[in-house]
Amino acid sequence: MTTQTVIITGGATGLGYAIAKVFLHNQANVILNGRTFSKLETAARKLDQPDRIYLVAGDITDPAFAPKLVDEAVSRFGRVNVLINNAGIFAVKPFTEYGIGELDQYLNYVRGTFALTQEVVKQMRGQGDGGAIINIGTILTFHASQSIPASAPIMAKAAITAMAKNLSFDLAEDRIRINTIAPGIVPTPLHGELTQETLDYLDRQHPLGRVGTPKDIADAVLYLANASWVTGVILPVDGGIAAGGDGFNNRKQAA
Numbered sequence: 001m002t003t004q005t006v007i008i009t010g011g012a013t014g015l016g017y018a019i020a021k022v023f024l025h026n027q028a029n030v031i032l033n034g035r036t037f038s039k040l041e042t043a044a045r046k047l048d049q050p051d052r053i054y055l056v057a058g059d060i061t062d063p064a065f066a067p068k069l070v071d072e073a074v075s076r077f078g079r080v081n082v083l084i085n086n087a088g089i090f091a092v093k094p095f096t097e098y099g100i101g102e103l104d105q106y107l108n109y110v111r112g113t114f115a116l117t118q119e120v121v122k123q124m125r126g127q128g129d130g131g132a133i134i135n136i137g138t139i140l141t142f143h144a145s146q147s148i149p150a151s152a153p154i155m156a157k158a159a160i161t162a163m164a165k166n167l168s169f170d171l172a173e174d175r176i177r178i179n180t181i182a183p184g185i186v187p188t189p190l191h192g193e194l195t196q197e198t199l200d201y202l203d204r205q206h207p208l209g210r211v212g213t214p215k216d217i218a219d220a221v222l223y224l225a226n227a228s229w230v231t232g233v234i235l236p237v238d239g240g241i242a243a244g245g246d247g248f249n250n251r252k253q254a255a
């Protein structure tokens, strides 16, 4: 089997870092992207696979960065087999407090994801042996939570989730698969420091009684990267929220 080359946006911390770890464990080459080079360097040191990691700093919300990222990946490892559209930002805010500029900030991630996915698809089509694209969405797109008002970031996540569904048909004849993971809540730097009280509360929002770990998500990404008969899927990895009931807010405090 040929070695997979995987581009991970937002790969220095949180979910992206865990995704890099599982792919490296599976002998893949990893292009690690993020805006801050020092954070990428710290991640690479911890991952400790210098021959199979290549760092490319840059802002994925800039569409002009997309061809550069793909060119760098191809110059270093010769090909791109998997793209993980993971980079993102998130803040909780009541609807009427968002400025339109803030909405644009989130929507710029849609523009960047669009541009990077286009570049990767062109590269994969040229290679001629298929590929896999995985978007990191959120379960909040499908199950709102009274305690997590986040209309602007959710609009952006909904857009990339819909793009994946639509593209799955477009790309199928080239055997390029595109899927979305919809995570529940996973404590990462995205959430800042969480108090024990908040963590206990968040645990109870998930039917399985706990928040996720970055590895919970990374294992699902690895599955989708290799699931050769799966495309156009939205896979909740969310401790059971998508199963139904009241979704968020449904687990009673343990006696």
Ligand SMILES: NC(=O)c1ccc[n+]([C@@H]2O[C@H](COP(=O)([O-])OP(=O)(O)OC[C@H]3O[C@@H](n4cnc5c(N)ncnc54)[C@H](OP(=O)(O)O)[C@@H]3O)[C@@H](O)[C@H]2O)c1
Residues within 6 Å of the ligand: 009, 010, 011, 012, 013, 014, 015, 016, 033, 034, 035, 036, 037, 039, 058, 059, 060, 061, 086, 087, 088, 089, 090, 136, 137, 138, 139, 182, 183, 184, 185, 186, 187, 188, 189, 190, 191
């Ligand atoms: N954690 C959760 O509960 C959760 C739930 C659902 C979905 N998600 C999604 O999962 C993804 C990863 O989040 P996380 O929890 O792992 O957060 P995180 O630890 O903050 O990681 C996000 C990474 O993305 C990078 N990044 C942000 N904007 C970027 C940009 N414009 N260009 C390139 N890199 C950028 C950041 O590094 P720099 O600042 O150095 O660029 C950071 O390393 C996000 O899309 C998030 O919305 C997370």
